[in-house]
Amino acid sequence: MSASLSFDPALADIPEGHLVGGQLLTGGERIAVHAPSTGVIVGHVPAGDADVVDQAVRQAAHVQATSGWATCPPRERARVMRRWAQLVEENLERLARLESFCSTRPIAETTSWDVPFTAEGLRFFAEYADKLGGNVAATQSDLLGMTIAEPYGVIGAIAPWNFPLVMASWKVAPALIAGNGVVIKPSEMTPFSIVLLAQLGEQAGLPAGLFNVVQGHGAVVGDALSRHPLCGKLTFTGSTRTGIAVMKAAAESGPKPVTLELGGKSPQVVYQDIRCVDTVAARIFRAFSGNAGQVCVTGSRLIVHEKVAGPLVEKIVALAGHVRPGPTWDERTAYAPIISPAQAERVEGIVSRACAAGAEQVVPMRRLLPNSGGAFLSPTVLTNVTAQNVAVREEIFGPVLTVQTFTEEDEALALAAHPEYGLAAGVHTADLGRAMRAVRQLRAGTVWVNRYGRSADFVIPTGGFGGSGIGKDLGREAVEANLRHKSVLMAFEG
16 A cells, blocks of 8 residues: 555546346436535536346346355354455455545545445455354254244445444445345445445356446435335334435335444443543544534533533533544545535535524634635534534534533433434543443433444444434344245154
8 A cells, every 4th residue: 555545536547337146337417526624526427217227136146046145154244254355355445535535524534444344344245154153942852843044135224424334334244144145325425435345246156246336416316226026124224204205215115124323422421430531521522523523423412410511511622622634535624524515515504594593602603714616614512502402403414503401310310311312422421330320211222321433343233213213223123124034833753
């Protein structure tokens, strides 16, 4: 790999097409892909339709049924997955560039985290190949009762734009190791890295056509994939509204099971006994400004004891003034652009409405690098908000932190509750008993204590409650979700 991580986006080698049956398909109407850093068109992908989806799904179903992928020794599937992980690492530079090329992910982060994390995830799921199966049931002595685990056939996957490669691998790897074929729709805003990921999978030994990629608009390709009769299961990450549409389409055409990781409005509860204000302030700042707030688990609601609220907010405000925005292909960039002008305007609109309802901008929102052509928004801190304020109520998907204070534990947990979302939550305290009381009472699929954000422990599942989704990504649960179980009851005498 070159000494400098920075690269010229004009020289990027991009795969502009669907990948079906091992072939890169182009032609027809095209969708322009823009770089969020500059607003410039950096490539195109074909706008897929129901016919392309049908071709991809039928190809995956045929290959899954005839290639022996689902029936080979499980450790052989594991070996392919491990070779795939190795190829991902060997192609780190190209994958990292494709990931940074048209996304919000700076090249320093895609190189150090996104691509290595993807490779390690493939290895993690590979190890489940021969660890999951059926069970023998307790029955009367002249009968044998058991359950047999088997793949669904084809898994339809819809990946988001905020961490394209990582989120795709979370969906594809457990589906494949369980013996399924996969058809994935990337976001039309970040379509390229997933194609290379699939090509590397075929180089590693995946049968051509087992893992297909269809480009296009969600309302067309995503809907057709959700409704396809040969898709045995769906997995989707994105907004709650779109998740509901995916679930509805799956029900109308199946029904079929779905895994949905949806929106969030995650609280961070800070108690008065924290040991280091500086440490907690840095943690909270990263939790709402990372990827410019474009993370489903963004810790966007600070709920802090009034005794430490003043110094904590002061530290957070200071940190907000030292972000380093820039093009995602510049290794010096440490703060992401907003994915599109439309999303930037939406974030600004919510902040304006919040202020009109009484919120105060301790750190005002402003445009950074206004002459870049990209949409960079400064981290923003809002105080004097109520539970009814739009900035507290709605998922913003931008670098906005709201601040509410409390005096009693019950008050803190009441403020932490959200009428719709239950994706993640953070608890910051030196008191283990207090932490466990909060963990028990918070309605969230993931609760972090004295940290905020995932580690490299793939074994810990992730997923939300309520409007934040159903089912789990990562962990044993993710693999099991890609298997269906057949019950067998056998008499010994014919």
